[in-house]
Amino acid sequence: MSRMRKKLKSWIVELRIPFLTATLVSVFLGTIIAWVRNNTLNLEHFSLALLGGIFLHLGANVANDYYDHRSGNDEVNKEFVRPFSGGSRTIQLGLLTPREVISGALLFFVLATLIGLYLTWMIGPFVLVLGLIGLFSGFFYTAHPLNWASKGIGEALVGINFGAFMTMGAYYVQTQQFALEPVLASVPVSLLIAGVLYINEFPDFVADKTVGKNTLVVRLGRAKAVYGYALIVFGTYVWILLNAFLGVAPAYTLFALIPLPLAAEAVRHASKFHSQPSSLVPSNALTILIHFLTSILISLGYLTYRFETMSLGYLLTIAIVALCALFTVRFYLKIRKASKLKAQP
Numbered sequence: 001m002s003r004m005r006k007k008l009k010s011w012i013v014e015l016r017i018p019f020l021t022a023t024l025v026s027v028f029l030g031t032i033i034a035w036v037r038n039n040t041l042n043l044e045h046f047s048l049a050l051l052g053g054i055f056l057h058l059g060a061n062v063a064n065d066y067y068d069h070r071s072g073n074d075e076v077n078k079e080f081v082r083p084f085s086g087g088s089r090t091i092q093l094g095l096l097t098p099r100e101v102i103s104g105a106l107l108f109f110v111l112a113t114l115i116g117l118y119l120t121w122m123i124g125p126f127v128l129v130l131g132l133i134g135l136f137s138g139f140f141y142t143a144h145p146l147n148w149a150s151k152g153i154g155e156a157l158v159g160i161n162f163g164a165f166m167t168m169g170a171y172y173v174q175t176q177q178f179a180l181e182p183v184l185a186s187v188p189v190s191l192l193i194a195g196v197l198y199i200n201e202f203p204d205f206v207a208d209k210t211v212g213k214n215t216l217v218v219r220l221g222r223a224k225a226v227y228g229y230a231l232i233v234f235g236t237y238v239w240i241l242l243n244a245f246l247g248v249a250p251a252y253t254l255f256a257l258i259p260l261p262l263a264a265e266a267v268r269h270a271s272k273f274h275s276q277p278s279s280l281v282p283s284n285a286l287t288i289l290i291h292f293l294t295s296i297l298i299s300l301g302y303l304t305y306r307f308e309t310m311s312l313g314y315l316l317t318i319a320i321v322a323l324c325a326l327f328t329v330r331f332y333l334k335i336r337k338a339s340k341l342k343a344q345p
Helices: 002-015 017-038 043-070 098-122 125-139 154-175 180-200 205-211 216-220 222-245 251-257 260-273 281-306 312-343
Strands: none
Touching (some): 002 043, 002 098, 017 043, 017 180, 017 281, 043 154, 098 125, 216 222, 222 251, 222 281, 251 281, 281 312
16 A cells, blocks of 8 residues: 555655646636637536546646656756656656656546547537647657657747647637637736746756757747747736737736736846756746736626626626735735845845
């Protein structure tokens, strides 16, 4: 029993479950837009879309660990900062064998495929198309012969898959229709999840360069790559403003500007510590946080628009937005205080 418990704990580490928020926020957003704009909400389809997305995400996580082991990337990586970079380290620590890891990846991809085929049969072939794109993008992110990450397009693929495609897929399984709005609304989600991957590549720079994993950060170098990070982060909030002011999304989606101070702090910190992996950690953590908060606040903006003013749903949604704002302020003050203490001689 103790051996089984130990193996289970190893798999929990391997799966990197906290990063599944990238899937959750996109599926939520697509589903909420479908409900707001079309008054449709099928909980069975929502649950299956969410579960299929989670299995795809887990398969991609685990496959990436296996192929980073095969390339020698994780073995030569001495500057990684867990849990943000360097993989799960379960193979390197002897917690799981390479065979167990690749078997797990294939199992998750099979489960995602089965759900995708069922939704295709129930809803339509577009589900299959999105599923196949997600599967090939996830598996071949570091697997040969495609190895998207080494071609410098891995960041874009992750952003598109975990933002636009998942949001559009969640919308489609509810409505059986195509629409431009879910895609436009998901651009900030796409940018920020690409930003999460991008900033997490900074600590891996030396190892990635050594094994020929030519990510964008490797191609640009850390000093120049930080400008790309700033462009991704601030471009997110410019897009949110444009969506609202042009009437593409409800004005309430401007709630998503609340984490902007955290975003500015993440960029400021990255600009200063881009080549010091251990000191870069606040930017790694903040990018994950602003991705989650911004994505959730876009969804809350749509929900606020959907409810009648002063209804129970409206008040509850506003209360959640207020909590997000309070959390942002508290976290920002905490980060600034830590930075000032660190700067003192």
